[in-house]
Amino acid sequence: MSAHSCRHVRADLSAYLDGDLDAGLxxxxxxxxxxxxxxxxxxELLRLTVGALHRLPDLPPPAAILSGVRARxxxxxxxxRLFGAPWHFNFPLGAAATLLVAIGISLLxxxxxxxxxxxAPGPILQAPSLPAKxxxxxxxxxxxxxxxxxENVARRRSRVPSxxxxxxxxxxxxxAAPKDAGREDASVRQQLAAAPSRAVIPAQQAAQEPAKExxxxxxxxxxxxxxxxQSAPIRDSVAADEIDGAYRATTxxxxxxxxxxxxLEEKADSGGARGSVRVAEEREPNEQVIEVVCQLRPxxxxxxxxxxxxxxxxxxxxxxxxxxxxxxxxxxxRHRERLGRLSGTSRGxxxxxxxxxxxxxxxxxxxxxxxxxxxxxxxxxxxxxESSTGALELRLTVxx
Amino acid sequence: xxxARTGDQGAFERxxxxxxxxxxxxxxxxxxxxxxxxxxxxxxxxxxxxxxxxFRGEARFGSWLLAIAVNHCRNRxxxxxxxxxxxxxxLSAPIGDEGSDLRRxxxxxxxxxxxxxxxxxxxxxxxxxxxxxxxxFRAVLVLRDVQEVAYEEIARMLELPVGTVKSRLHRGRTxxxxxxxxxxxxxxxxxxxxx
Numbered sequence: 001m002s003a004h005s006c007r008h009v010r011a012d013l014s015a016y017l018d019g020d021l022d023a024g025l026x027x028x029x030x031x032x033x034x035x036x037x038x039x040x041x042x043x044e045l046l047r048l049t050v051g052a053l054h055r056l057p058d059l060p061p062p063a064a065i066l067s068g069v070r071a072r073x074x075x076x077x078x079x080x081r082l083f084g085a086p087w088h089f090n091f092p093l094g095a096a097a098t099l100l101v102a103i104g105i106s107l108l109x110x111x112x113x114x115x116x117x118x119x120a121p122g123p124i125l126q127a128p129s130l131p132a133k134x135x136x137x138x139x140x141x142x143x144x145x146x147x148x149x150x151e152n153v154a155r156r157r158s159r160v161p162s163x164x165x166x167x168x169x170x171x172x173x174x175x176a177a178p179k180d181a182g183r184e185d186a187s188v189r190q191q192l193a194a195a196p197s198r199a200v201i202p203a204q205q206a207a208q209e210p211a212k213e214x215x216x217x218x219x220x221x222x223x224x225x226x227x228x229x230q231s232a233p234i235r236d237s238v239a240a241d242e243i244d245g246a247y248r249a250t251t252x253x254x255x256x257x258x259x260x261x262x263x264l265e266e267k268a269d270s271g272g273a274r275g276s277v278r279v280a281e282e283r284e285p286n287e288q289v290i291e292v293v294c295q296l297r298p299x300x301x302x303x304x305x306x307x308x309x310x311x312x313x314x315x316x317x318x319x320x321x322x323x324x325x326x327x328x329x330x331x332x333x334r335h336r337e338r339l340g341r342l343s344g345t346s347r348g349x350x351x352x353x354x355x356x357x358x359x360x361x362x363x364x365x366x367x368x369x370x371x372x373x374x375x376x377x378x379x380x381x382x383x384x385x386e387s388s389t390g391a392l393e394l395r396l397t398v399x400x
Numbered sequence: 401x402x403x404a405r406t407g408d409q410g411a412f413e414r415x416x417x418x419x420x421x422x423x424x425x426x427x428x429x430x431x432x433x434x435x436x437x438x439x440x441x442x443x444x445x446x447x448x449x450x451x452x453x454x455f456r457g458e459a460r461f462g463s464w465l466l467a468i469a470v471n472h473c474r475n476r477x478x479x480x481x482x483x484x485x486x487x488x489x490x491l492s493a494p495i496g497d498e499g500s501d502l503r504r505x506x507x508x509x510x511x512x513x514x515x516x517x518x519x520x521x522x523x524x525x526x527x528x529x530x531x532x533x534x535x536x537f538r539a540v541l542v543l544r545d546v547q548e549v550a551y552e553e554i555a556r557m558l559e560l561p562v563g564t565v566k567s568r569l570h571r572g573r574t575x576x577x578x579x580x581x582x583x584x585x586x587x588x589x590x591x592x593x594x595x
Binding site for chain 2: 010012014020042046048049050052053054056059060062065066069070072073
């Protein structure tokens, strides 16, 4: 075989592979291949290459596609522009509910003129269905003005004393809480106490709250126990449904809320509050990304242990960040084509795993035990996801 | 589709849900960047929403969307070139960064290139090398070999004759094969695999 002939044959191998060569050229190519091992090898390489292209998997589409399109197509409703609240219901139900809330607020203000006006539009600190002791631990009773609610909670948490408070503390605000704030909010608290659980915002509105707005916090053992007065971990003494109904701040993802999250992360970095769990993305129609930030217990599991544990639990590793330990990098390489996003972080390493929705609660609980953290609130998983086999992505960031 | 054209927002959102996976993945494979692909996919749907009235139904809605997506990708790639951006870095960086053995590991000298390829992360290699192909070749490869779109549909999307589509496909595959082969060549052959 001449080199010239080989070069031409190799240029036509793709068409030959697809049967796109005309009959005469195909015969010549076939004859050449029969006598040329090098070109046969090239054909085989091409076949493998094309086969690999066919096998490249689709990435799951990010939920942000729909939410972004929706946001750009739908003009901001007047109440959102006005209050910045997460009113995601449709007209006319939304408008009616907004009107009712506005009337209610007006009446409240008329009846309790001393109530701070910043409370009116909404922080929306949801009434807990937990025992009072736990509620006390998660949020101080002096509900702060809404946008800063989470930030305040995070700040307060970082100040939780190591000594457990007296059991009687249930009815009194923590010492660290500003006294004037507690006085100002007294009437609001009375209203909250009189209202049925979760009655601060309409149930429907709560259901339509974008999942990504909900943030769940972790604390370290001592802080949680100190705050709750419990000697045992919360999960050992509180039923799962109670945890699911835990105190929840349902403020919108405003810039201030993002600041609060950043604060929390800062604290996580500095060893204060050590992590968080939140629904990071809402996917269609029963998929969500649960973001977990945690820290391995010193002297406990290694990153590799954690990976093996997640595998045993049936989680499928989708991605590992750039700064992961070598063992996880290998895992990432094995599943590289399924990677959605290779997210590097200066704080540690991130691993995204896919888990079945029904297993999420169990997995989070086990994870919390391994990382020495306590889940104060489970992320709200839509009923559709819990009742189906829909997969969830768990984006696990382990702080270093 | 009809309801979406009459302004039914819910119907349009269902169209987004039905077509976002393919649109996003085409953008991702052509651009090689997750965030850019996400952004571009949103743009595609926004433009589709604005242009629904122009959709005549000659092609399938999915193909129409893909045509918009490919056009947007081309424009963005041109923009990047103007700005001398190298978008493939974000895809390959985690594995190919300093200290990674995966990229630089030479094949076992006792094996042929094909055998070595079988033993390696074949899809990973192909995916990385695809990002170095000419943009026009890559678009055709993504549509035909990754998404398995018919030649005729690709020709309509790209407004090219079918023969040109096939020609680009074959040339793209051939170049890709060469890149894969070079990556698998032993290091003492003087080829590190990166262009």
